[in-house]
Amino acid sequence: MSGDILDNKGSGDAGWQWPAIHPEGRKYGLVVAAFSLVAALLAWETIAWPLGFLTLGVLAFFRDPERIVPQDENAIVSPADGHVSLISQVAPPLELSMSDAAGNPGLGEGPVTRISIFMSVFDVHINRTPIGGIVTRLIYVPGKFLNADLDKASEENERQHILVSRPDGLQVGFTQIAGLVARRIVPFVKQGDLVAVGQRVGLIRFGSRVDVYLPAGTEPGVILGQKIVAGETVLARVGEGKLIEGFAQ
Structure with a gap:
């Protein structure tokens, strides 16, 4: 949908999509995910599960959804x-x-x-x-x-x-x-x-x-x-x- 023109007459094509993750957040998500994976491989479940949820939280924080910006000069x-x-x-x-x-x-x-x-x-x-x-x-x-x-x-x-x-x-x-x-x-x-x-x-x-x-x-x-x-x-x-x-x- 990025770059598409939509209006109040129904023009354009809009649909729900997963929001992108900004590059600034991908590195943090990967680091936490890596720690979670290591903890899981070592069977440290009490640490692996919280780190897994933290990974999702970090990625959600850096989400970067598309927005429909009003084209009104005022x-x-x-x-x-x-x-x-x-x-x-x-x-x-x-x-x-x-x-x-x-x-x-x-x-x-x-x-x-x-x-x-x-x-x-x-x-x-x-x-x-x-x-x-x-x-x-x-x-x-x-x-x-x-x-x-x-x-x-x-x-x-x-x-x-x-x-x-x-x-x-x-x-x-x-x-x-x-x-x-x-x-x-x-x-x-x-x-x-x-x-x-x-x-x-x-x-x-x-x-x-x-x-x-x-x-x-x-x-x-x-x-x-x-x-x-x-x-x-x-x-x-x-x-x-x-x-x-x-x-x-």
């Missing part, structure tokens, strides 16, 4: 699977707000809406770009490994800032944040790369969070606590905003 799609843990008005981090050494503008210092998406170990951890354009900024910042659900994790945890700019001047910044268990952020792109909306840009290993900074004048199209899907859920539409309410039930 849509800002979710960069991560998970649930919306925070929605707040904040100033963007300095790495995204300031102009760079070449004079290219950042997001500015004024407050914008930040949507924080928490990913548990059960979510897909491949991250995608919210809009298409050029990666004009990619900045890694070492830090702590606090619980990613905490608000201060945005400023204190290990993180990687990414700024994507469209030819029409629209910019969306987002930050991959390592969490209590996550210990490595793996980029798939570099500064200067051209990316399509919903394209894979990196992953965070073993539980984490992604913050998205919406353009000024754009309000969230999702609700606090909502479950969202990377590359498919529309977080917001440029220049649009209205109150959206929901009931937990």
Whole structure:
């Protein structure tokens, strides 16, 4: 199904398929599987069975399913699977707000809406770009490994800032944040790369969070606590905003 065009008129061919395992996870799966096999050959069943289940867990963590990405120039799609843990008005981090050494503008210092998406170990951890354009900024910042659900994790945890700019001047910044268990952020792109909306840009290993900074004048199209899907859920539409309410039930 990868690369196929599907629409709301029934065009295209869609069907269920086993999700691929990202290459980053295959080596870990093979290592754990090897230990499980050795334990089984030595008749250490109390070790072999847990290692076997751990192998399946590692492979599931690194699953990389295809996503149907909306082709709408006003849509800002979710960069991560998970649930919306925070929605707040904040100033963007300095790495995204300031102009760079070449004079290219950042997001500015004024407050914008930040949507924080928490990913548990059960979510897909491949991250995608919210809009298409050029990666004009990619900045890694070492830090702590606090619980990613905490608000201060945005400023204190290990993180990687990414700024994507469209030819029409629209910019969306987002930050991959390592969490209590996550210990490595793996980029798939570099500064200067051209990316399509919903394209894979990196992953965070073993539980984490992604913050998205919406353009000024754009309000969230999702609700606090909502479950969202990377590359498919529309977080917001440029220049649009209205109150959206929901009931937990």
